[in-house]
Amino acid sequence: MQHDPSATPRRNISKAELFFGFLKIGLLGFGGVAPWARHIIVEERRWLSDREFAEILGIGQVLPGPNTINAAVIIGDRNQGIVGVLLCLLGQMAMPLVIVTLLAVVYDRVAAIPEVGAALIGAAAASAGLVLGTALKMIRNIRPTPLSYAIGAAGFAAIGLLRWPLVPVVLVLVPTAIAATWWERRK
Structure with missing residues (x-):
């Protein structure tokens, strides 16, 4: 990656910061994790600049698997090695696993209700809007x-x-x- 003059100064992010940062990303990441990952990593925690985040997300996009999981691996490895990778992955996946399991149980009971189908269509539209909004915000900040x-x-x-x-x-x-x-x- 090329040096970004607007980049945040490098500091070693602690194991606890990595775990709880990615736990928050996983917990808030409904409708798409990337907008929340960017918000937490770039704006809230200032671990990376927009350019650095875009580069890592781009690398994650071309690798197999979800791009934010790949980004978690890269960020975890850079800061705490294999332990950091495992903490980031555990943090990002723990809450979604619990929540999705609970939602699957509830959905199994209410799937036949027409209003549930309509609500899911609305949620999909909101998710698409979040992805588009995040992309536009990143474009504004990295000036392609x-x-x-x-x-x-x-x-x-x-x-x-x-x-x-x-x-x-x-x-x-x-x-x-x-x-x-x-x-x-x-x-």
Whole structure:
């Protein structure tokens, strides 16, 4: 990662801070964890700058598995090694596991009620709004280059408009983005 002048100063985050930070992310992460992860990691705890968070989330996006889980692994490893990784993962997954298990029991009893279906559609719309709002906030703070916008637009067009499969699009766009960014910074 390139040095970001607006980056937060590096400090070693304690094991307890990692666990409770990611516990809070997991507890609040309904409708998508990324908006809450960004809020807690960047704004509240100031562990990373927006650029650093975007870079880690980007790495997490191209790796197998959920991007915020991958980010937890990276952040935990950087600060407390394997113990930090385990604490971040446990923190992020503990409360969702408990809550989802309880919700599954309740949903099993009320799934046939039409209002429940309508409420789930509304929750999905709210979740999409959270993701879009977080993306716009990150764009405002990291100020992408025109090349970054072009790559993002290509991804949106390929997946959102043309409905091409995700894996081939990622396999083409990631190396293209890396090469284009390298070429752009070389100038």
